[in-house]
Amino acid sequence: MKRTGVFICHCGINIAGTVDVKRVASELAKQTGVVHSEDYVYMCSDPGQNLIIKAIKEKKLDNVVVACCSPTLHETTFRNTSKSGGLNSFQCEIANIREQCSWVHKDMKKATEKAIKIIKSTVERVRRNESLEPISIPVTRKALVIGGGISGIQAALDLANSGFEVILVERSPSIGGHMIQLSETFPTLDCSQCILTPKMVEVSKHPKIRLMTYSEVQDVSGYVGNFKVKILKKPTYVDPRKCNLCDECTKVCPILVPNEFDIGLTGRRAIYVPFPQAIPASYTLDISACPGLLPIACGKCFDVCEAKAIDYDMKPKIIEEEVGAIIVASGFDLYDKQLMAEYGYGKYADVLDGLQFERLCSASGPTKGKILRPSDKKEPKEVVFIQCVGSRDPELHCAYCSKICCMYTVKHAMLYKHHVHDGQAYIFYIDIRSGGKGYEEFVKRAVEEDGVLYLRGKVSKIFEEKGKIKVWGVDTLSGKDIEIDADMVVLAMAMRPSKGAEELAKKLKLAMDKDGFLSEAHPKLRPVESVTSGMFLAGAAQAPKDIPEAVAQASGAAAKAITILSQERLFHAPTVAKVNLNLCTGCGMCVNVCPYDAISLKDGKVEVNEVLCEGCGTCSATCLRAAIQVKNLTPLQVHEMIRASLGG
Amino acid sequence: MAEEFEPKIVAFLCKWCSSAGSDLAGVSRMEYPPNVVPITVMCSGSVSPLYIFSAFNRGADGVLVSGCHPGDCHYIKGNYYARRRIALVKKLLEYVGLEPERFRMSWVSAAEGTKYTQIIKDFVKEIKPLGPQKKLRRD
Amino acid sequence: MVKVEELKNEVKRILKEGKVKYTIGYERDTNGLLPKPAFIKKAEEADKLIWDPTCVYNLTRFLVDEKRKKAKEKNPDQRPVGLVIKGCDSRAVVVLLQEKFINRGDIYLIGVSCENTGVVDERKLQKKLKGKKVEKIEFGEKDNFIIITSEGKVEIPASEILAERCLECKANFPLISDVLLGEKSKRKSDNPFKSLEKIESLSAEERWAFWKAELDKCIRCYACRSVCPMCYCDECVVDTINFAVTADTTAEEKAQKIKWLEKSPASSENFVYHMVRAIHLAGRCIDCGECERVCPLDIPLRFLNKYLEKQAKELFGYEPGSDPEQPSLVACFKDEDPQDFIR
């Protein structure tokens, strides 16, 4: 018969005030198997803990029940105490007689009765506990960062600078993300490229960072500390080591397609460098545009390339890597223009989205920094900016606020005025959200110094008439109808999770919210952790963010990843599911219900991956044959607890 | 005169939401009847129908199973399986003639101390008039 | 119409060709009317096979014994077992496949159609022609049975003596089979849960009284469990001792046997037994009605399982035995599963 010790805490009067602790102690002393039962004013105090240690030694206790506050508070304390007493820490269980008893009842007699039942049932449980040791897992001290935008870059650099190897995977031919497309950034108006390119270069040069552009994560398996990833490296058909960037190939390439970097405001060749500061600075042959990789069909670039850098036979490569942590920074895209036909986007050349306008303002842009209408290259004198395009519109579009549009629209208006001094900027808005350091002042400045005209209301109609774009709207403040003959309209489009984010989330088994952004583990307390341990989130992949927020979260994610990578080994709670092979018939119902894919079928029986198992016990409730149960909360233990709880 | 009937109730609370919720009720010093003895399990998904039958067989006048709200399960989806399993158990118990009031399932989040308190109050209030549960009790 | 000769010839063929190690079918029992399971090992034995409306048994039950036997053998004969199955039996096969208890390759299924009727309820039959000794029953041309008694031949509408489950049959021909004898009959009951209405219409207290009276009769002979093809657990909640004991089973593990209920046939214990059985069969019971047929005290056990079958259908749109690929009822969920009962 196991020897159990019971320790009842008064918690000052918190417990003793409503529970007759003396009576509880004497009642428990009568319980079969209980060889020691005492109460003390503060069990968690040093003297209190010493009582436990003393009793364990003197009474040769096999296990211990501490009746006190919620296990969320002192379970660890008392398990360590028991350990110092010479017991396995899992031979200690907490009976919660404070939060779940003394604090919620007034009638002392009844509260005492209840406390006795709670403790008795805990005794029944602990007597059947297994001694367990935490499961230890070795850690692969290497990280994978998915996405080469500012968030990915920041996270990769923080990790690498902390001395960990990093694989940075970017889908497109160059890193830089959307930030590299911007001209200036709010509220300081410093040049986006100027502050980003140094980081890009640092990435490309960093000895700890393996940069894989034009690549995609294909499959992720394994678990925290030990992920196995398959990365698909798409062929560029140009060997960067041979290429001397002479640019002859683009000259001869007969194909012209819209240039993603300028969002279609300019064109590019089938063989191209995305933009001058691209990292890596090398050519990519876009097979979706190139006439079928057939020298017969074309092959001009191949012929002119003296460096013989072009290789039509280049094949896709699958690279397999092992990493200990993963940071997902898959970023955002703008809301699909097709869905914005109501604002004439894509119909009228001079209706642009925010990014296109950034390109127009950018010194490296299609107009070399002059703001000219795409249609006739004339300088627009009246420009209408419209906020919340696709955002905050639950009926038709996105319910959420894209957060950054207010600020970049101000910036756009301001930049416009700086380029076109005699021009007029109108901004249609629902309201202005300028929370953030220096943001509100920035808005003020736009209105006061640059005379930007804010119109509170929605635009009802946009249409072309005699070379002008007519904008009809209502000023809900004055209630007046407004009609503007604009030369250009700029839409602040909603931010969406980047294309392919959903597919990626599936590969990584990450949860997504209703809008398709990746879900964090806890909205308040675990904002950079994903629901899967060992995977972290950074940047706009998790929710719309501006640059400083994205960078901050990236560094946060890196720090979180380091908490794993800095360990030799990780430890995992050993209260996991255990299979009784004698009873298992291999029906696989537990395999279906396991939220962590921790159970698998192996020749007619199931087996549990103890590292993946979180011990939720859904498998054991599903199993018809009691063939699988969670250690230290087995059906037998619950059965006995039920009996004790009912006074039996 | 005879003492008023005090129902014996067992409550299976999931550790992360409902048990935490009842802790919050305690921290906030809310008051509810002492008839319920909680048994904290890892997840509502781990509550086997046998636990419920056994509780009634051992003389429970009422049984409560409480878990995280859909979507909030600490184990992602354990409570969805619980919802399905418990629905069948409830139907069966009522089909064999047990009073519906005696078996209850609820969603209580870690923030819903008030809701937990209210549930216990209502539950006890609903069971009292029914008197002791003799149908499934062994004696 | 199934011709018994076709059945015999098919069984002879597969035995001659060595396709199967043996075939399970029906033969006459010693009283000459009712059938009993036949285990045919040699082609020449196939002549004793029968197929008529008395063939109620769900023979898939014997796949459980076959599997246990096979597990014990050193180098077992890997050939499949031939099995004669009706529509309801085929649903049982589907569930066993679904639960990976058997592989499709382990069985050679000889499907027989119940024509447009089904099988007879022995009790109804005796009641119907009390006294008269029945010699033979045949499927009639229309929805009727031809009964040959000591006093001659009578034709009666099948519905009068059909087994309850057949009146509520979903498909009275096998869903899966390697050969199908007879036509895929179209008869399909409009309300597969009609028989439940009587109990469902009762008040809670009346239902309690009903079930108490019925389950108090239970003598715990466990015939309902033993005859059920789904009750294939090596160890049952009602067993008093661990069966799954091997050399390496520790005393600890042996002591783990939980007494969820007592052996005593007390009301409370009988309820635990039958409720556990019902809940474990939820989404698995395919209504072959065997538990009810074998009960020596006429407890209407079918009403327990049938009720949960109805709930599975109405609450979760789940139909047991319809698809070997679908996950079991309680091993899956839908976001929109009902939760109005959660307060």
Next chain:
Amino acid sequence: MEKILEKKSLPKWLRKLSSYKIYAPAKEGELWNFKLIDNPESVQLDFSQTALSPKKIIFPQREVLLEFNSNEDGVEVRETLPDEKPSVIFGVRPCDARAIILTDKVFSGDFEDPYYWRRRKSTALIGLACTPPPSLNCFCLSVEGSPHSKDGLDILMTDLGDRYFLESLTEKGNELIKAGKELFQEPKVADKKDVEKIWAESEKKIKRQVKELKKIPAKLKGMFESPFWDEESLSCIRCGICTYLCPTCHCFDINDEILSSSPLKGERVRNWDNCQFPDFTMHSSGHNPRPDRASRLRQRIFHKFQYFVERFENYQCTGCGRCVSKCPVRIDIIEVLDKVRDYGS
């Protein structure tokens, strides 16, 4: 003592027996079973065969042997014996009555089982001759019984249409008749002739029989290891019907039923058990001396037609045929015995 009782007077007689607990067959659904009778008018004796034999009254499926509970000075134990109020069981079939004599042998000997004998001694058995035999599977004639056997009965009644012919066989029987003496008439010679005739007819109506049963015990001895049992048990589903319904099976299991563990409170109970359940012979070591259906079927046959015969010089079977009629897979003990007899010859 021999008497005639008008059928209509039966209730009157039962009323006279108010000092007894009266059991008689009652119909629930399609089934007949022995029930404690409160209203004599309700008693009809036109039943065929009860699902369970009257064994369940004298040897109930669940019997509390003792109660225990812990208190200040250790554990207290109380014996719990059945009450001694005399009872009468009406309508006992001769085969079931003979079965009770066999059970008597088991519960006597070195140890007289107090629980069994208390009930047994205080119970009178009023038999009803089988006219006609109640079941297709009756085979009492093959096992030294008959549809009008008097063994074990206190009174045998024979149905003469509107009257019963009663023959009292024991002192108990005489007292029961005395209790309602004014209701009875003396039988005429014709009556006795009718009885003889009816008995003879019903014997003829028994269709099933085991030929030369005498050969079986010796024959069985050599068949312990025979593959025969595997063949015969192929369809057995290991349920408990054949044994629980058998009027002569008497195996039991003793368990402590704990109502509360601390303070300790519970009962020690005896429940029917049976040799067809796999756990009947299961050892906690994991070894099971009767691991399969073959060995369990063999046990059933051996016990009834070999071991019991050696020990008590009777077959432990009275031919009621319940196990044949109710076997879910129609394993037929008569057929099995026939095969045993002819096995190998």
